[in-house]
Amino acid sequence: MRISKLFIDQQVADHPLTQSIQARLDVPAIIVQDARQVHELVVSTPDPILSGKEILYLSRNQGAFFKRCPGTRNYTCCDYRILHIGTFCYMDCAYCILQTYFHPPVLEFFVNHEDLIAELNTVLAQKSIFRIGTGEFTDSMIWTLWTDVARLLVDHFAAQQHAVLELKTKTTAVEQLQDLNHNRKTIAAWSLNTPRIIRTEERGTAGLSARIDAAARCEKWGYPLAFHFDPLIIYDGCEQEYFHVIENLFSRLSAQNMVWISLGTLRFPPAMKPLIQKRFPDSKIVYAEFIRGRDGKMRYFKPLRIDLYRKIIECIRNHAPDIVVYLCMEDDEVWQKTLGFKPDDVGGLAHMLDMSAVKHCHLNLDTIA
Numbered sequence: 001m002r003i004s005k006l007f008i009d010q011q012v013a014d015h016p017l018t019q020s021i022q023a024r025l026d027v028p029a030i031i032v033q034d035a036r037q038v039h040e041l042v043v044s045t046p047d048p049i050l051s052g053k054e055i056l057y058l059s060r061n062q063g064a065f066f067k068r069c070p071g072t073r074n075y076t077c078c079d080y081r082i083l084h085i086g087t088f089c090y091m092d093c094a095y096c097i098l099q100t101y102f103h104p105p106v107l108e109f110f111v112n113h114e115d116l117i118a119e120l121n122t123v124l125a126q127k128s129i130f131r132i133g134t135g136e137f138t139d140s141m142i143w144t145l146w147t148d149v150a151r152l153l154v155d156h157f158a159a160q161q162h163a164v165l166e167l168k169t170k171t172t173a174v175e176q177l178q179d180l181n182h183n184r185k186t187i188a189a190w191s192l193n194t195p196r197i198i199r200t201e202e203r204g205t206a207g208l209s210a211r212i213d214a215a216a217r218c219e220k221w222g223y224p225l226a227f228h229f230d231p232l233i234i235y236d237g238c239e240q241e242y243f244h245v246i247e248n249l250f251s252r253l254s255a256q257n258m259v260w261i262s263l264g265t266l267r268f269p270p271a272m273k274p275l276i277q278k279r280f281p282d283s284k285i286v287y288a289e290f291i292r293g294r295d296g297k298m299r300y301f302k303p304l305r306i307d308l309y310r311k312i313i314e315c316i317r318n319h320a321p322d323i324v325v326y327l328c329m330e331d332d333e334v335w336q337k338t339l340g341f342k343p344d345d346v347g348g349l350a351h352m353l354d355m356s357a358v359k360h361c362h363l364n365l366d367t368i369a
């Protein structure tokens, strides 16, 4: 990670959080009128995506902090909610959808936490079960290098009893979670992959053992855990390598403390193929055979996806027969052929995950409207 410049929107130049980040970062700061100035600078560089990872733009979120996960109506969606704390990431994964999601993508952090907390309070006052994550438009934990955002959110969720916060990361930056009175309302979560994929496709991320070590520390501090094998990538010998990851995971951590494990195979919009080829010339992930899914994204043929899911689920079940495993963006046929049931059979995917959160995070159903 190398932040070379800090841009500050003039609207937040005097904000206390801006000043605190500025003091912690110690790089040249430039005040700008608005985002256009930052975007123009980034797009004028030879690799705007890389440039967008090396500058930090502090601004005010003018829109909503709380959103529904974009998902897609063509596949089973889990009704996840997003707390939009910032965008993009300083790590660099070949398959990262954020490379094309923002135009141009820029590492941007919203400092108006007073508005974030006010909006969150309104949402939490609804007294419904919510599963809320900060890791959809960014990595949840990268911001802890310069801010106390994780501490702020963990404290806030600890004070209520019907919503959980999932902090999802590929880093080991968990120091801020130590010694917090989290009340089990925060789930510490990691995306996992094989050491080969981490080495070749996930530049700047923590290695597999380091991620599991960080998870073990969080478990010791009493946090419930979750893991996401997403994207699963098919290559010669991948099954054995995924089995090793799973064995490693269960040899270090308690299955009883895992709220859920998700699985999802590689998928990407067609426009990402030339981008990956250009930015990651050694990557082989785009050279498999793909079909275009109902959401317009390229994905492996269904029989290949089913075959890999089955093997991985069997391996997980051998270690943890009762753990909640779900598929990200798949249809009923794939669920039935891999997990042996469809989400509707258990009241829907959202209900299935809500109940796991109730059990592991000690949510109080009596407080739910």
Ligand code: SF4
Binding pocket: 088, 089, 090, 091, 092, 093, 095, 096, 097, 098, 137, 138, 139, 170, 205
């Ligand atoms: S860690 Fe996540 S957000 Fe960051 S580049 Fe990789 S996929 Fe994208």
